[in-house]
Amino acid sequence: MRVLFRIRSQKASKATQVFIYCRIKVDGIHANDFSTFIKINREQWDSKSQRVIGKSMDVANHNLRLEQIRNDINRLFLQHQAVDQELTAQHLANIYTGKAKISYTLSELVDLFEQHIKASYDNKGTRRNYGTRIGNIRSFISEKKLTNLPAERINLGLADDFVRWMKAKQRDHNYIVRHTQILKNITEDAVRREILKIDPLASFKLKKRQKTNTSHLTLAQLAELESIRFRPVMQEYVDLFLFSCYTGLHYKDAQTLTEQEIRPGPDGRLWMYKPRGKYAESKFFNEEMIQIVPLHKKALAIIEKYGGVSKLPKRSNAKFNSQLKQIVFENEISFPLTVMIARKTFTDIMLNELNVTENTVAAMLGHCSTRHVHHYGKADQRRVANEMKQKNIDW
Missing domain, CATH: 1.10.443.10 (Intergrase catalytic core)
Known part of the structure; x- marks a missing residue:
């Protein structure tokens, strides 16, 4: 992984004042450049040393800022390597600039899934059903003080705790099953968004009890x-x-x-x-x-x-x-x-x-x-x- 800086004119190529941009490379592939918001005179930039030339206090601050950016990006990269997460240059750039989050909480995953439901379904009845189940899951998260639980720490024990919590509320078994399906949908959605690498609830199963009622008139x-x-x-x-x-x-x-x-x-x-x-x-x-x-x-x-x-x-x-x-x-x-x-x-x-x-x-x-x-x-x-x-x- 490499962090490079380059200058780019704001408008015309002959402009005296230019901005310094940052470029991240991972495995030879670079991300889109993003601005450091440092503005200098064109002749002050030394591309070889990757520094601003001069002896003024502003120049010293500019170079200090560039070094800080480089260190912050290196630290982010090493953090992801430590947990064995593959990271592209663009994703690293997005994390640094705030376009992507480093980690999510369980509560935030629920919010993202709810947004997905609202964007996917127009039927009011379907939205209402999802809304009721998501609301109950939020109540569980709140009562168990799991709002800030990191997404990476979600495990099968969470699903077991949710089932026990629902049973304590004296909910019907099949009613609980429908809720656990939504809980699994939430983690599946997180995998699709590449927030989670694997689905921690993929192996969780709670089967419905067959009690079909076919009452009818003769x-x-x-x-x-x-x-x-x-x-x-x-x-x-x-x-x-x-x-x-x-x-x-x-x-x-x-x-x-x-x-x-x-x-x-x-x-x-x-x-x-x-x-x-x-x-x-x-x-x-x-x-x-x-x-x-x-x-x-x-x-x-x-x-x-x-x-x-x-x-x-x-x-x-x-x-x-x-x-x-x-x-x-x-x-x-x-x-x-x-x-x-x-x-x-x-x-x-x-x-x-x-x-x-x-x-x-x-x-x-x-x-x-x-x-x-x-x-x-x-x-x-x-x-x-x-x-x-x-x-x-x-x-």
């Missing part, structure tokens, strides 16, 4: 719900619930459905082509997550009842679920109603009543794979019986 329960006469205001909520049962729409997507997303399909019937709101605003899932569903006659009847897609009732998720609970209570309905149960009812009908393949059901739900289908429904004896019958299997 066809008999669906028919019972349709037969009940509700008060006009409550009927709107029931209609929205039934609309999702026959389309598989998530409540938010049902609220944002437009006339343009209902159009003739390949069989001449009206189909729904609805981009998933969760992914439609994302930069990573452009035109991938689209629900493709041929519309059931009962779904079309609900649209016609309200005079068009745009006139379907608009309700918030919280109010929707609270009103559904009230409907169950007032009418002594023996089965639960929630916005998610509507989507799961659609999935069950497709899988077990109509014997639709999982790949097709995934497309109808707006998923790019069948992995998440199992969170909404699972095959049972009805599907087995249907497939045995269709294939004429005599068992």
Whole structure:
């Protein structure tokens, strides 16, 4: 590694006053020159001795400053060599000039990751979910007094401590798992930024406990719900619930459905082509997550009842679920109603009543794979019986 100084005119090459610039070389490759902010007369510079010529006090101060710069850069270089860190000339220059940090704290890594999330995701729901988990991680860091913990000292013990801290807060196991995934994302982000050489949490694993709830309405329960006469205001909520049962729409997507997303399909019937709101605003899932569903006659009847897609009732998720609970209570309905149960009812009908393949059901739900289908429904004896019958299997 070498530190060299050279002069450069501020404007015209014949200018009397010039600035001294510093150039760092590592393995023969030099970084961009940066100014020392020392200004001298051109004839005062001796490039061979790398010094300012003269006997004045200013000259002595200039040379002292140049020597200090050289020593500071040498010290930075040796510090990185001591911890076996590879260092380019440009990175060394950036560290010296303050464009890059020598080291980061755990708290600063969290801040950088949060900036990455804000720059990467436009969807408010996704940002809110990340924000909640990052906020809990910050609470852990604050309570454990780890704000100034150097990034290099992050280890598996930190992740273990975080899990114990969350358990002490009586958090659900799967809730903790989602948070540890964010903790790992933070260190992964630090590696991508070349702040950390290796990911200290790469080998940390905390598996989710499988407790999938596929509660849904049966066809008999669906028919019972349709037969009940509700008060006009409550009927709107029931209609929205039934609309999702026959389309598989998530409540938010049902609220944002437009006339343009209902159009003739390949069989001449009206189909729904609805981009998933969760992914439609994302930069990573452009035109991938689209629900493709041929519309059931009962779904079309609900649209016609309200005079068009745009006139379907608009309700918030919280109010929707609270009103559904009230409907169950007032009418002594023996089965639960929630916005998610509507989507799961659609999935069950497709899988077990109509014997639709999982790949097709995934497309109808707006998923790019069948992995998440199992969170909404699972095959049972009805599907087995249907497939045995269709294939004429005599068992």
